Amino acid sequence: MLVVLWETSLQNKKALAMRGFIFRCNDKTESEVLEKSLLGEEMNYFGLINPISSDDVLFLYSTTKYTITGPLKPNSELKLNIEKSAWNGLFPTQIRYIKLKNTKTIEFRKIEKFIKIYLHDVYPYPVIEEKNLAKILNEFNNCAN
Secondary structure (H helix, E strand, O other), X not given: OHHHHHHHHHHHOOOOOOOEEEXXXXXXXXXXXXXXXXXXXXXXXXXHHOOOOOOOEEEEEEOXXXXXXXXXXXXXXXXXXXXXXXXXXXXXEEEEEEEEEEEEEEEHHHOXXXXXXXXXXXXXXXXXXXXXXXXXXXXXXXXXX
């Protein structure tokens, strides 16, 4: 029931406090992300993206495939070392997620125009600007599975 209500708020875009966050993976880390339903980032991201609420939207960006998966729903609090051994301890900023019925993977280029800030001129900034989150979600809704 909670997931259905959350998805409805995504579609209606009425969750005023809703924010979006992009986590990264690559070919070496993606399988563990999917297997454990766990997103992770480096320690220095913790202060940047904390807190993440249950109303926020998560995305997973593959730095090797140049795809982005979402929307994903937070299924825990953002914490350090939920699973300390995950990714050999390299990404201690962690949060669990659940996939939704409308979660899909699309080419990053389809939303790239809405990402205005990059880290090191390469990686999308992990916090999605509020004005662009609705546009990104709309793009996901318009893409076929």
